[in-house]
Amino acid sequence: MCGIAGWVDFERDLRQERGTAQDMTDTMACRGPDDEGLWTDRHAAIGHRRLAIIDLEGGRQPMIAEDEGREQAVLTYSGEVYNFEELREELSGRGHRFRTRSDTEVVLRAYLEWGEDLAGHLNGMFAFGIWDARSESLLLVRDRMGIKPLYYYPTPHGVLFGSEPKAILANPLARRVLDADGLRELLAFVKTPEHGVLSGMYEVRPGQLVTVSRxxxxxxxxxxxxxxxxxxxxxxxxxxxxxxLDDIVARQLISDVPLCALLSGGLDSSMVTALAAKLLREQGLGTVRSFSVDFAGYTENFKPDLTRSTPDAPYVHQLARHAGSDHTDIVLDSAELMDPEVRAAVLRARDLPMGIGDMDSSLYLLFKAIRGHSTVALSGESADEVFGGYQWFHDPAAVGADTFPWLATPAGTSHVGAERLLKDDLARLVDLPGYRAERYRQALSEVPRLPGESGHERRMREISYLHLTRFVQILLDRKDRMSMAVGLEVRVPFCDHRLVEYVFNVPWAMKTFDGREKSLLRAASADLLPDSILQRVKSPYPATQDPGYDRALRERASGLLQMADSPAAALVDWDKARAIVAGPPSPASRAALERFVQLDRWLRRYRIELAI
Structure with a gap:
């Protein structure tokens, strides 16, 4: 999977800056524990950390293409291209010669053949940078759905780039500034494309190319x-x-290292796990390993809430038996979820105080446990965005609301509870309701309209677009950071662009033809799954219900309120925070306290300069 980093400067000799370029590359060690490389020339430094998945010996990077001893292009690449075998055959027919079996070399040769048009030939999840030594230009490319991250930071004479902000922040040219617009993006829960939160930093938008030259x-x-x-x-x-889905999962089973499936007992992950098990058996490759997360005492003491009506474990075990997977439950307790070292690792992985708390910690711990057995995992992530699975897709009030639908439900409002902590003058300045409204209008202006489409069908196309370009990014970012923090590659079959393009244009009436959510996926899975799972109501990723966790979180927040030197005091109203700590538990108060605790740690550890 890997981590990438780089620096282009047309006024410096970067051969003299190798130490800084190495520092940038070293921050990506978690994403690539197997190997490292750094290539420098007068105006470019290209770094790479490798997680070896395909062609363990031959895929070393940065990878260099030469012609008669002269360097043509240098590639640093993260991801997987699932149609690399077909592309290698096509490129071989066009005269290219390959030294390795890796998809990395296919990407490099594709660039030499098609230039920046290579992106349209690739099926997969990827983020990469190519320095063209012939034209002295840099090309940054990100996959269509934004499965793999890629950030950049323009400088007066070039650019810094990396898989994560930390790679860029390792360079002294990058300032660590949070301004009012960055705070808005941090708290709004809208995920604006290209917005990097920190001032001067940007994300390459999914499906976008960025070219940097003189x-x-x-x-x-x-x-x-x-x-x-x-x-x-x-x-x-x-x-x-x-x-x-048959073709997608078959392609994504290709790996030279141990592979598994993430299983929650819901329709999406169960379909992927069962299909993977079926395909492996047909190929004579045994069965698939599966893993799930659970909390100590969760199933026995489960209480339905706004979004979860059933615990996962019974359904997980039904599917594991049905599909014949080699299954393991990863059971966590509140002490692990609140462990300061775990929470520090989560923040380090995120680079931002996202405030999701136990749902980040548990995912990190799940992936860490899985990494002891497998290097690649298949996930059911993104099926809800593609097929319309969330509750608010089917809630007339949320659908009709003049905002992002995930913010128009009681469950959704808990995610924005952190704004309750802001000082009054700061809350007026950042005007989060106004910012959300502006970003919502911007998103709607992008929706590709279908001539003659009106009414509910038109609105549901808008809702689908908002999820496929905004909401899905929130989840894909979380998945990527928590998995790559422990060197685990997670593949997301439902993000294959062919499936996304096809289902996006299916009328909403057909997507709900049986009167339920995700009708098409349920029908397509009917021969693979037991009826209990086919009929199970959507249940999102679990959050701990242990009262001990909430008490520990409040104690942590209360301790911060006693500290006179907390950098969060510049943003947070201490009286409001005390009232939340002393008040009754609720999803909104928990979200606010999670953000408060993490915000304090982020401002300290990352030495953030406030420009608000």
């Missing part, structure tokens, strides 16, 4: 969702969805 920086989209008439009937649509 002439400046240029951005171009090579892919975006488009609208067209859906011609298939229900039966043909279900058949197409299943055919796509």
């Amino acid at each position: 002439q400046g920086l240029v951005k171009r989209r090579y892919w975006e969702l488009s609208s067209h008439e859906h011609q298939d009937d229900v039966g043909s649509t279900v058949k197409t969805v299943r055919g796509l």
